[in-house]
Amino acid sequence: MQSLDAELEDARRLAIDDLADAIESIGFECTRCGACCTGEAEDDHTATVFPDEVRDLEESDEYDGDYDWRDIARPMPYGLSENEAGDLEGETFEWALQTDDCGDCTFYEEDDSGTGACTAHGDRPLICQTYPFSVALSGTSQPMGEAVDEAGVVRAHECEGLGRDISRDDAEDLARALKERAVRELEEAIAVRDEYEPASPAPGEVVVHDSEGPKRIDGTPLEE
Template sequence: MLGIDDVASRIESIGFHCRGCGACCRRVAEDSNLVLVSPAEVRAIMAATGMVWDEIAEPYPDFIDAENGGEYTLAWCIRRTADACRFLRDGQCSIYAHRPWICRTYPFMLADDDLLVSECPGLGAPLSTRDAHALGADLCRRRAAEEAEETGLCAVYREARVPPGRRAVIDSEGVKVLHG
C-alpha cells in the first residue's frame, strides 16, 4: 500500500496547483461532476451550514432492483443543479473548508496501490514538497475514510431490507427510505 511519502513524491513529480476555475464542479458531460459523499461528510456539511440532508445530498443515480419491487442504491452524491455542484457560487466553493474528500484531493485518487490522476488545468504546475506532503496525507486519510465507509456499508447491507415498492439508499448508517 502506498504511504504518505510515496504518494507525496509522486504528486510532487506530477505538479499541481488549483487554478480555482471550478471546471471540476461543473457538468460538462453526464455525471462528470458526480461527487460521492459519505454520511459523515453530509453530516459535517449539515453542521457547518445549517442545511438539512436533502438540501446537501441526493441518491447515487444508479438503482438496483430489490426482490420485492423496491429499488436501492449504495451511495450519496452532492446535490447538483442543472449545470454544476449546488455549492458552486460565483465560481467559488461555498463550503470550501468543509468540502468532501473527493473535492479536497482532486484531481488525485488512490486506487488499489496506484495514484490515479484526472484531467485538470492545474496539473503540471510547480508544487512544494510541503504542499505535496499535505495532499498526500489527505489522500491517505481519504482512503482510510472510504475503507471505513465500505466496511460499515457491508455490515449494514447484510441485514438491509428495502420496503416493498420503495426506493432507498443503503449506507453505513442503515437503510434510508426516500420520500417522493
C-alpha cells in the same frame, strides 16, 4: 483480487512521504476552472460524500442550520430507475453531493469573471479536497474516471491544473488527505458490505445503503 479487508490494511500502510513525492512528480495547482464541480452534457456532477461529511455540512457555522440533509446530499443515482411519474425509486449505495438545476454541485458558484469558488470550501468532502488525485490499490476502481497520469499508486485524472509546480508543504497536505480518503472509502465499503440487507423499497421509494445502514433520502434510518 485482494479482499477489501486486505486492501484496507494496504491503505493504512501508505507512506505520506511517498504519496507526496508522487504528487510532486506529477505537479498540480488548482486554476479554479470549476470543471471538477460542474456537470457535463446530460450528466450531473457526481461526487461521493460520506454520512459524517453530510452532517458536518449540516452543522457548519457557515450555513447556520440553513441546509438539511437533502440540500447537501442525494442518493447515488446508479441502480435507481425512474417510474411513470418521473420519480426515482429502488435501492442504491452511498451518497453524492446535491446538484442544482444545471447539474452542478450545489456548493459551486462563479463570480462575474467566471472564476469558480466552493462555498463550502472549509468543510468540503475528502473527494473534493483530493481531486484530481486518487490512490489505486489492488482491485480499486477509479470513481473519477480514467487516469491521465500516474506515479506509483497515485493516479491523476483529467484536470487543467496538472503539471504545475506544487510546494512540498502543499503536496504533503494533499498526500495526508489522499491517504485518509483511501482509508475512509475502504472502511465505508466494508461497513456497507457488512450492514447490507435487501430493503425491498415500495414503489416510488428510494433506499440508500451506507456504512450506518439503510436510510431514506432525507438521511433518516429506514427503521424509524
